[in-house]
Amino acid sequence: MDAVTIKKPKTTALIEELHRLIGRENVLHALEDRICYSYDGSKQKYVPDVVVRPQSTRHVSSTLQFANEHEIPVYPRGAGSGLTGGAVPVKGGIVLDFTQMNHILEIIPEDLTATVEPGVVTQTLQKEVAKYKLFYPPDPASAPFSTIGGNVAECSGGITGLKYGVTRDYILSLEVVLADGSIIHTGRKTLKSVTGYDLTRLFVGSEGTLGIFTQITVKLLPLPEKAETLLVFFAEPQDAVLAANQIISNSLLPRALEFIDKSSIACIKGYKQEIQIPAEVNAILLIDIDGNDTSVKTEVSLIEKIVTENHALMVSSAKNPQERDALWEVRRAISPALYHIAPYKINEDICVPRSQILEMLHRINDINKRYPSLKVASFGHIGDGNIHVNVMYHEGEQQRLLAERMIEEILRNTVKLGGTISGEHGIGNVKSRFLSLEVPPQELQIMKDIKHLLDPKGILNPGKMFLE
Ligand SMILES: Cc1cc2nc3c(=O)[nH]c(=O)nc-3n(C[C@H](O)[C@H](O)[C@H](O)COP(=O)(O)OP(=O)(O)OC[C@H]3O[C@@H](n4cnc5c(N)ncnc54)[C@H](O)[C@@H]3O)c2cc1C
Structure with a gap:
């Protein structure tokens, strides 16, 4: 049976019970607080009945045990930057805000692993591991504010996907609180494990509908020594696409290989006058190459040759972080510029x-x-x-x-x-x-059966993924 929004007379009793379980200071129920948790990047608005801000796995477990018993919907939430409505409480109930569980618990350079709480901001993890010359490659454009918990739930991608893969490729093990409040651990903190079914992969990308992550162990890589950026202008979009394909078919794997079309270019020009793009440019490739000094030099010259053979009008390159940042500004300008x-x-x-x-x-x-x-x-x-x-x-x-x-x-x-x-953005309710x-009917039914097995009362993020 689907969970439903808490009936008003029950709300006071619910809040009192949550105060007892989680502590008064971790429960928000004033309307002005709840409104802050009513939306996400999808711009929908549904106000929850109450917001719980857990500080520990025990808090999450107690909340779920209670919610399951009373069939109250629970909506896990990281930074609320999701674009498909994943964190929006479409049926009211409880929002579980993970921004307080934001500790990096350990970084083990010898093992190339880090274990974090779900509310750690992605860029914070990237910067902390870089201090040990380590690299957490998944890099959604939302990295400065999105959380690792949200990234795992959405299996977020980003600009480094071609060379380094997406979030799922870096998740080794998870502590998960199930709908009934029980706590399980999936996978191992080892770089390899093929013992039994891969439950970790099942939970990655499950959009908060199968279980709630309270600890996440990620795989790290050595930090690349060097990176260089190329900005390449083309008159013909077809040339840009062919150049991109040839780069890869020549066994080159850039860290980022981004395409920008004519309409997006027109917007950037209107939005930021200081970005100089000649009138005849109808497509752009933005390419990041990383590695050691020698490999970067070799790859850059091979890529320059390929784009020139494919009629590039102009190639700009940037080696230091400030210059690279200036070139990436072209890409970053697109989203806001589109509103032109x-x-x-x-x-x-x-x-x-x-x-x-x-x-x-x-x-x-x-x-x-x-x-x-x-x-x-x-x-x-x-x-x-x-x-x-x-x-x-x-x-x-x-x-x-x-x-x-x-x-x-x-x-x-x-x-x-x-x-x-x-x-990369997931299904949520926007795309259900x-x-x-x-997804064909039989596969869809298997997904629904898994959901029912793990969350028989349907309290975890109801209204998402599947049409009702
Ligand atoms: C400007 C901008 C740029 C973006 N760029 C990218 C991009 O390049 N690549 C990309 O993939 N996405 C991108 N996104 C989308 C979004 O940032 C990602 O989906 C991100 O992973 C969401 O993280 P969050 O912390 O904001 O999660 P939220 O939006 O709060 O939640 C997302 C989902 O995760 C679930 N969830 C959150 N925490 C937990 C938990 N602890 N346990 C279980 N489930 C949980 C929620 O219920 C929800 O279903 C972008 C968004 C914006 C606004």
């Missing part, structure tokens, strides 16, 4: 096999021709086949409906080309109606 086109945006994160990128871009253009009042800007991690397709629209129900229809066409085409409807476009 129209005030509303639906941001999709489709991913297709790399061989299908050009075809996918053509199909997006063709679809866009049938929706002339909407504008599409595409950019993203071309190395992974992961394109952020932004459908920009104006105010009004009609425009919103058109944008949604267009998105559905794009997603259907993505799946037809062997791609996935979400490369599209899940069956990609």
